[in-house]
Amino acid sequence: MNSRSLQTTIIFLVVGGILALALGGFLGPASRGFSSTLVGVQTWVSSRFIGLQDFFTAPRDIVSLRNRNAELETTVSQLQAQVIELQQRVNETEILAALVDFSRSNPESTYKAAAVIGRDPSPFLHYIIINRGSNDDIRRGMPVVTNQGLVGRVDAVIADAARVQLITDPSSVVNVYLQNAETNAVALGSVTGDVSLDLISQNTTVEAGDLILTSGLGGGYPSDLLIGQVVTIRSLEFQLFQQATVQPAVDFTRLEIVLVITNFRPVDITPLEPLPSP
Amino acid sequence: MRNIVAFPLLGLAVILQSAVVSQVKLLSGYADLPLIVLTAWALQKHVKSAWHWAILLCVMLGFVSGLPWVIQVVGYAAVVYFAQTLQRRVWQAPLLAMFSATFTGTLLMQLLSFGTLRLLGAPFAFGDVMGLITLPSLLLNMLLAIPVYTFMRDLAHWVYPAEEYE
Numbered sequence: 001m002n003s004r005s006l007q008t009t010i011i012f013l014v015v016g017g018i019l020a021l022a023l024g025g026f027l028g029p030a031s032r033g034f035s036s037t038l039v040g041v042q043t044w045v046s047s048r049f050i051g052l053q054d055f056f057t058a059p060r061d062i063v064s065l066r067n068r069n070a071e072l073e074t075t076v077s078q079l080q081a082q083v084i085e086l087q088q089r090v091n092e093t094e095i096l097a098a099l100v101d102f103s104r105s106n107p108e109s110t111y112k113a114a115a116v117i118g119r120d121p122s123p124f125l126h127y128i129i130i131n132r133g134s135n136d137d138i139r140r141g142m143p144v145v146t147n148q149g150l151v152g153r154v155d156a157v158i159a160d161a162a163r164v165q166l167i168t169d170p171s172s173v174v175n176v177y178l179q180n181a182e183t184n185a186v187a188l189g190s191v192t193g194d195v196s197l198d199l200i201s202q203n204t205t206v207e208a209g210d211l212i213l214t215s216g217l218g219g220g221y222p223s224d225l226l227i228g229q230v231v232t233i234r235s236l237e238f239q240l241f242q243q244a245t246v247q248p249a250v251d252f253t254r255l256e257i258v259l260v261i262t263n264f265r266p267v268d269i270t271p272l273e274p275l276p277s278p
Numbered sequence: 279m280r281n282i283v284a285f286p287l288l289g290l291a292v293i294l295q296s297a298v299v300s301q302v303k304l305l306s307g308y309a310d311l312p313l314i315v316l317t318a319w320a321l322q323k324h325v326k327s328a329w330h331w332a333i334l335l336c337v338m339l340g341f342v343s344g345l346p347w348v349i350q351v352v353g354y355a356a357v358v359y360f361a362q363t364l365q366r367r368v369w370q371a372p373l374l375a376m377f378s379a380t381f382t383g384t385l386l387m388q389l390l391s392f393g394t395l396r397l398l399g400a401p402f403a404f405g406d407v408m409g410l411i412t413l414p415s416l417l418l419n420m421l422l423a424i425p426v427y428t429f430m431r432d433l434a435h436w437v438y439p440a441e442e443y444e
Contacts, residue, residue, distance in 0.1 A: 117296075117297065118293070118296030118297045118300070118342070119296060119297075119300040119301065120296070120300065120342070120343050120344050120345075121292065121295045121296055121299075121300060121310070121312065121339060121342055121343045122343055122344070122345045122391060123300075123303075123306055123307045123308050123411045123415060124345070124391045124392070124395055124400075124402075124407075124411065125343070125344045125345060127343075127344045129296060129342065155344060156344070158341065163342075163344060165344070170395075170400045170401060170402060171395075171398075171399070171400045188401070191306055191402060191403075191406050191407060191410055191411060192306050192406070192410060193306065
């Protein structure tokens with residue numbers, strides 16, 4: 001055995017002895033001290049490396065994340081706009097479907113749908129403006145309805161728009177028929193937009209919930225269009241007629257699409273009215 | 279030449295009044311944007327076209343509104359006259375003039391509307407009109423007066439640049 005082989009053998013024996021001592025638990029304190037030092041160094045190196053890595057890579061990530069965030073925000077806002085548009089279309093479709101149902105169930109009249117595009121600038125008047133005019137064969141006096149009931153009648157027409165006087169207008173007077181009581185009356189508008197009934201005979205029994213329809217008298221409106229229901233009745237013995245408040249069938253604050261009855265021509269009965277005697 | 283801005287601006291005011299402002303109600307009243315725009319314009323120092331704007335506004339509102347046209351003609355003419363008189367006398371306090379002109383103009387327009395519609399047979403009760411329409415409209419008009427005045431002042435500076443009158 002030459003000296004090199006002897007040296008190698010001794011090294012192996014020493015290392016093997018140390019391993020044997022370590023495995024046998026005889027090197028516990030020294031092993032723990034060594035390992036803790038090693039772990040400490042490893043931790044220090046690792047943490048510094050991560051710090052350096054963050055320092056060099058984080059700014060690039062923030063820029064890319066910001067760009068990505070902006071893209072996503074743009075996409076979200078586009079989708080939200082689409083959702084709103086689709087909701088509006090669904091809403092319009094529902095209204096139109098109800099109006100189509102109404103026109104099918106009332107085939108005796110012909111209708112033209114119109115969108116409500118504005119209201120009268122003056123708070124004294126209850127008028128709406130619709131986007132159909134004389135170009136669409138809309139004429140003054142034509143009744144305007146929704147699937148819920150009577151809205152009013154056309155008051156003025158230009159080529160592509162018309163102004164409609166609502167039945168809530170203070171100047172509006174509609175001849176009506178109380179279905180259950182089988183009597184005639186007149187429906188009047190008011191400043192507040194409430195509708196009331198007047199000229200109800202004292203001999204008639206009117207109850208809350210009675211349906212109110214147009215009577216067709218006077219030729220201003222076709223008959224049997226729903227106006228609303230009686231809410232309360234005011235009957236005083238010293239008065240000639242009873243009055244009643246009305247819950248209109250139509251929600252006048254949410255008018256979006258209406259139907260103009262185009263085959264109805266109002267009758268002007270003014271020449272038939274008796275002249276006042278001199 | 280820049281006075282042509284009256285056409286789109288007054289058109290926009292009438293459209294906004296019909297489509298938006300008339301939906302924002304306080305009781306039964308709402309603000310009168312065209313009136314405030316006209317008042318604020320007439321109160322600007324170097325403005326010479328307030329009468330033209332009033333006529334244009336009357337024509338535009340005549341198409342849209344069911345009110346008799348005489349109300350707008352008399353009302354807006356009186357408002358412009360009052361605003362210009364006020365502007366000459368209290369020119370040091372333009373906001374005070376704006377509030378005074380808005381207050382007076384609103385009351386005038388409301389009284390004219392009430393009187394004319396009553397004459398035409400509309401069954402208005404004065405108390406109802408005052409409580410439900412006039413006072414709420416007055417309040418809303420006063421609230422709108424400051425922003426509209428500020429906008430119209432900037433517009434007047436644009437239409438009548440300083441070098442033209444210095």
